[in-house]
Amino acid sequence: MRQIILDTETTGLEPEQGHRVVELACVEILNRRVTDRHLHLYLNPDRDSDPEALQVHGLTTEFLSGHPRFPEVAQQLVDFVRDAEVIIHNAAFDVKFLNAELRRASLPPFTELCAKITDSLMVAREMFPGKRNNLDALCERFGISNAHRTLHGALLDSELLGEVWLAMTRGQDSLLDEAPDDAAGGAGAGAAGALGRFDVSRLPVIQVDAQALQAHEAYLDGLDKAAGKPCLWRQLEIPVEADGVAG
Known part of the structure; x- marks a missing residue:
């Protein structure tokens, strides 16, 4: 590109x-x-x-x-x-x-x-x-x-x-930077091909603890108070059914 x-x-x-x-x-x-x-x-x-x-x-x-x-x-x-x-x-x-x-x-x-x-x-x-x-x-x-x-x-x-x-724009291409060059197409073979070659098992999984979730909710409470209405994040939240699957 x-x-x-x-x-x-x-x-x-x-x-x-x-x-x-x-x-x-x-x-x-x-x-x-x-x-x-x-x-x-x-x-x-x-x-x-x-x-x-x-x-x-x-x-x-x-x-x-x-x-x-x-x-x-x-x-x-x-x-x-x-x-x-x-x-x-x-x-x-x-x-x-x-x-x-x-x-x-x-x-x-x-x-x-x-x-x-x-x-x-x-x-x-x-x-x-x-x-x-x-x-x-x-x-x-x-x-x-x-x-x-x-x-x-x-x-x-x-x-x-x-x-x-x-x-x-670095975050948009972090996965692509990790992918090896395609033997036929080289480094410019395209985003789809590069993502297809990327081993997702190499991505770290970071669990969010209760303290972080509490801090997040407190931050959203502050946004709600400043705006006088639910902030955009909460307006876009998807309700979760009782069985734990989003409806």
Whole structure:
């Protein structure tokens, strides 16, 4: 499975107001391993950045004037993301800018260039509702050092997001990581085949003791009190019949 972590920096917030992409970076993940392949481009936007945007990324008009314009390097992006799943934090923002740049270069929309777009921000919000889920917060949550991130930069942010993404989704693939490679299909033979080869008898069975169950019920009581109604966990509980079999 080939995935691409993508990030952009821009001159402002709205491409409809003439704002442009000034930096673009893509980092490749292959079979859940970050590879040494990446694409990193600085772009001449032919305009100044808004003061707020300049404060975020620090890319001056003078610096960017010595770099190519997007149409000159657009094919590099097309080739790099082709047929891959592209993972972007707050994807709607980056995709609207990429679509505007691709339109100027007479190329198809970004959604037609890659196999799939996944918004890691939406995934994080589902995993951690009500929490801060920007890149800095996620780095802190997963113990990923971002001390060197004094300014936003597309390549650095892509590298950090790659680490965050693998940490966020690690539980989904823990069984697959244990499975041996298929002799015919190799490591990419597919999730179904890998699960089929996994020896479930190797999984540890952990019994829940009475103290843990009591603590769990007390925690749910607190949720019920805070919400003023039964929490979702209790709403979804399946009643157990007297013979011990769920009905």
